[in-house]
Amino acid sequence: MYAITGITGQVGGALGRALLADAQPVRAIVRDLDKGRTWAARGCAIAQADMRDASALAAAFDGARGVFILPPSEFDPAPGFPEARAVIDAVKAALQMARPARVVCLSTVGAHVQRPNLLTQRTLLEEALADLPMPVAFLRPAWFMENAAWDVASARDDGIVSSFLQPLDKALPMVATADIGRVAATMLQQEWIGKRVVELEGPRRVSPRDIAAAFGAVLGREVHAQVVPRMMWNDLFRAQQMKYPLPRIQMLDGFNEGWIDFEQDPAQVLKGDVELETVLRQLVSAHALAN
Secondary structure, X not given: OEEEEOOOOHHHHHHHHHHHHOOOOEEEEEOOHHHHHHHHHOOOEEEEXXXXXXXXXXXXXXXXXXXXXXXXXXXXXXXXOHHHHHHHHHHHHHHHHHOOOOEEEEOOOOOOOOOOOOOHHHHHHHHHHOOOOOOEEEEEEOEEHHHHHHHHHHHHHHOEEEEOOOOOOOOEOEEOHHHHHHHHHHHHOOOOOOEEEEXXXXXXXXXXXXXXXXXXXXXOOOOEEEEOOHHHHHHHHHHOOOOOOHHHHXXXXXXXXXXXXXOOOHHHOEEOOOOHHHHHHHHHHHHHHHO
């Protein structure tokens, strides 16, 4: 049995579907049992646990051949990342109690970087779980292609993709959540000793101008990338009700300045199969259905 946290999200869902396609037994761990009904209908066992409840998590992990840890992302963390630390403490205690055969954790590109930024939440995760008594792997994916969901309306209506990533012709590692789920499913079924790190990006690197061009191909209209000036970021994020925008600004600086990147040699970074245009077609279709 493979116990999966975060299965109601994009990455966890892709992982769950990949394991079921391989005819593997899955235990879907959900906070809200109503959200587990779809997975129960697919044949999954269901366990209820909050990611800050060590006892409930330990019960959900009990007897698992492998556990996938997908911590909830806090996009507006308080100073010191207390939200992430509470989850990390509970997850570590639960894994120490349950002792599953192996653990795969969703981390991020740049998790090795010690400079503070929004991704530091995953740095803390890796540091805390690295000494677990069972084999543990950290999957570090690139920037999610699905982040372009924020740009669907403006690309369609105005022909504009507003970009915090800059300069506009700088290509960055990006990856589809379907590839992340597929690789996570493979890792959970592998055997290894100690700690391992797997870094993952898509078939090719992507610039903001590439995103605009791909939207143009999908939408059948001209779409252009447009820089959001850095001097405006703080006010824009606060207008979006963020209380602590600095970590997000630091993360964007990290990608733009190049100090957030993969730790390993590029030749060792796994490549996914899903192209950017495929993801954008899915996002545009989903947006149309939702509206």
